[in-house]
Amino acid sequence: MKWDGRTVHPETGKLIRLMHLQDERSSYMLRDEGNRVVLTAHDDTVLAETERIHGGNWVVKLPGEPSREHSRKDDAIDDILGNVALNPMNSAWPGRRPGSAPPGGERGSTLVAHAQALTLQVLAREPARADHSAGVAARALALTPTVPATERDTLVAAAWLHDIGYAAELRQSGFHPLDGAHYLRAHGWPARLCDLVAHHSGARFVAAVTGLGDQLIQFGFVEDAVSDALTAADQTTGPHGEALSLDQRLREKNDRHGSDSPTAHAHSQRVPYLRAAAGRVEHRLGLE
Structure with missing residues (x-):
């Protein structure tokens, strides 16, 4: 996995690692917040997440599916990335020219x-x-x-x-x-x-x-x-x-x-x- 960006959490001030992903249908953002990793769609919809729980394991949550645990963080992230393509919330996002502004209807x-x-x-x-x-x-x-x-x-x-x-x-x-x-x-x-x-x-x-x-x-x-x-x-x-x-x-x-x-x-x-x-x-x- 190659993390290609960083940002700062607006509330905690902690550094967050970012990974930008794209397939033929959509674009995604993977955010590593330390004890929590979240995968979101282009409209900030949460597609999947994993969180460290008591005992050190990582629990993976996918909408509409039972949660499951992994002992390693990387395995939990792989689980997220491997299943997002099957997620019914993964809707298409029409491609835009790189660097272009958000469409006129997108604000805030x-x-x-x-x-x-x-x-x-x-x-x-x-x-x-x-x-x-x-x-x-x-x-x-x-x-x-x-x-x-x-x-x-x-x-x-x-x-x-x-x-x-x-x-x-x-x-x-x-x-x-x-x-x-x-x-x-x-x-x-x-x-x-x-x-x-x-x-x-x-x-x-x-x-x-x-x-x-x-x-x-x-x-x-x-x-x-x-x-x-x-x-x-x-x-x-x-x-x-x-x-x-x-x-x-x-x-x-x-x-x-x-x-x-x-x-x-x-x-x-x-x-x-x-x-x-x-x-x-x-x-x-x-x-x-």
Whole structure:
């Protein structure tokens, strides 16, 4: 078995291993949460699960079938994967172009699920970037009370997607906010998401010093609760998904990128914006 992605449990903060699966009829997600492994369909329907019970055995549960036990976790997972094709809940899922946006009728948590899946797919060869994205998404989820209810899933989806432009196959300009936004637009993702990715964390200030400002303004910038929360989530999450203060994050980025980097050259214009956005988020949380 090859696990091809990772995320963070939104409640426990523990790392979850992910495996993306597909057959001629559908796509699936296998989530290893430690003492529980769950197989879900594309619409988050639980198809099968196994859980560690007292004594160390693993009990497998398939809808409509008696539960059964295995002494080894891998055997329980093999049982799940071997039986899912026979499960009556395994309905067909029409294929889509890789990377394409969810169909227009899919909203809410489905948007987040597709954003997560795309991020883990394109950043599969850059696990640190994937870990950072998972951490930003977890932080964004915690900040959803600061944004309108209708935009909470947009915030978390943008948090997952904000760094996909680092993937080698998406690279065009070499400026990851712009490259990620171009990819999303080309694949039919909502304009609001494309704009948030393009302008996350004060990208316009870095674009100005790299000569890419004219290209970035193809995407709309709105300074609002969602853009503030996305910036705050990104700027309080370290390169491996760890929680940092804003000051720690700024020092870490300066050390990593160097004093002659575009990030450093944009520092004096960008940092006041980052601090202001973080301050507005704290105000909305009632922390100041």
